[in-house]
Amino acid sequence: MMTAVLLYDGDCAFCSTCAHWLQRWAPARAEVVAWQLADLETLHVTVAEADAAVQWVADGDADRDDDGARAAGPEAIAAYLRTAGPHWRVAGRVLAFAPVHRVAWPVYRWIAAHRHRLPGGTPQCALPSTAREPGPGPGGRTAP
Template sequence: MGTTATFLYDGDCGLCERATRWLLERTGSTVRAQAWQGVDLHAYGLTPEQLEAAAVLVEEDGTRRVGHEAFGHALLRAPSRDDRLLGRLVLEQPSAWVASLVYAWVARNRHRLSGSACSLPARG
């Protein structure tokens, strides 16, 4: 792919920062990342609440991929065949439902995870 998608993540969360760096190491110039706090969300048709809940990959055509699908579709753009395979595993059944559950759990609990330095308040 010769074009670049935009990966929007929570720049106030250390865990999100580390996961995004890991993703960018694999995808190279095919994906650019921006902390959503520094982006005109209206231009993307997104709200802060949506991005507090999950990362979003915005494709060139405006298609938005959310949560585990954002990671999976970003990995499909990677130069490495192994990383593209990992993207397919994240997106295709039967492993996609596991990826979805794991992503949702991590997103809800990222403020509790060791070393995450997340500014989100602990949810009761």
């Protein structure tokens, strides 16, 4: 059985909204966790990597990058979708398809740069994580 984690920015309202949407509408065989509440050391993910883009770590082997075991940004989203229901698996394969993939990263970067202006976003989302005020994470828990 696959063990997988999708890490997102729990300090960003837009990112949290997207992560909760995925959990609700595209449930997968993966945990969806705010990186601020995750044991990044065990997952072999740095704070800089987690802060830069959504991260996917599967099968407990964070050092492998084949078979979707480790991915970031749209590749991470594609890997997550490939573990969800049949329709979502197709969407994950399409997102990983080379022509789509070439467009996915620029779109992902644009969304990340403008997430504070998107639905569910707040002005706090525009700040780099080091400039954000620490606050309660998902479920009211305070991030470590």
